[in-house]
Amino acid sequence: MLIKIYLATDHAGFTLKEKVKEFLQTEGCEVIDCGAYAYDKNDDYPDFIVKAASEVSKDPKNNRGVVFGGSGQGEAMVANKYKNVRAVVYYGGETKIISLSREHNNANVLSIGARFVDEKEVLEVVKQWLETPFSNEERHMRRIEKINKIEC
Numbered sequence: 001m002l003i004k005i006y007l008a009t010d011h012a013g014f015t016l017k018e019k020v021k022e023f024l025q026t027e028g029c030e031v032i033d034c035g036a037y038a039y040d041k042n043d044d045y046p047d048f049i050v051k052a053a054s055e056v057s058k059d060p061k062n063n064r065g066v067v068f069g070g071s072g073q074g075e076a077m078v079a080n081k082y083k084n085v086r087a088v089v090y091y092g093g094e095t096k097i098i099s100l101s102r103e104h105n106n107a108n109v110l111s112i113g114a115r116f117v118d119e120k121e122v123l124e125v126v127k128q129w130l131e132t133p134f135s136n137e138e139r140h141m142r143r144i145e146k147i148n149k150i151e152c
Contacts, residue, residue, distance in 0.1 A: 005130070006065045008034040008052035008075075010045035013068025013114035016122060020066060023123050029130075045069050049078040056108050057082035065109040066126055072113035079109045083151045086144070090125055091116035098125050102132035104140050 005024055009017040014036055024031045034051035036043055052065040056079075065087070069075040072089040079087035088101040091113025101107040110129050112122055134140070 003130075004030045004032055004055070004059075004063050006032045006034055006052035006055045006063060007067070008048040008065065009036055009068035009114075010043050010048060010070075010075075011036065011039055011041050012045075012070035013112060014039045016112065016114045016117075016119065017066075017068045019119050020068075020122060020126055024126070027127070045075050046078050049075050053079040053082040053085050053087070053109060057084050060084040060108050063108070064130065066112065066129075067109060068112045068114045070113065070115045072111040076109070076111035079111065084148070085109055086147070087111050089113065092121065095125055095128060098129045099132045102129060103135045106134040106140070106144055 007017050007021055021031055021033060032055070034055070035048040049067050052067055056063045056065045065079065067075045067079060067087070072091050076087040076089045079085050086105055086107045087109035088105065088107040089111045090098060101110075110126065
């Protein structure tokens with residue numbers, strides 16, 4: 001993989017982020033850890049998510065982000081504040097949605113609800129998400145371009 005993968009989390013996803021980081025490194029991925037770097041039950045997810053989202057925003061074709069939080073919802077909201085970032089949330093269940101987020105929406109940030117998934121599931125989902133290409137179908141490209149025009 002030629003892309004850079006930026007990881008970020010707060011306390012709720014710290015342990016899972018560390019497992020995903022280790023997994024991605026063994027897969028030969030270039031991983032940049034944007035924190036948290038230690039467990040702190042009082043930290044705030046925006047402080048870390050902004051770092052990863054900012055980097056993905058700078059080069060959305062070659063950078064991806066995987067962020068973690070209790071539900072993943074707030075983390076996706078923060079990431080989606082950045083131009084060219086399309087963050088999606090996964091907190092368990094049907095994994096076809098992971099492929100569709102890449103194929104149809106060209107999602108470049110995956111937000112994981114760490115309190116709702118286990119390590120094995122997350123490793124499989126992250127691998128699937130990273131390996132699924134954007135379809136480049138005209139209808140999906142057109143829709144993404146419309147999203148890009150809305151961005152402030």
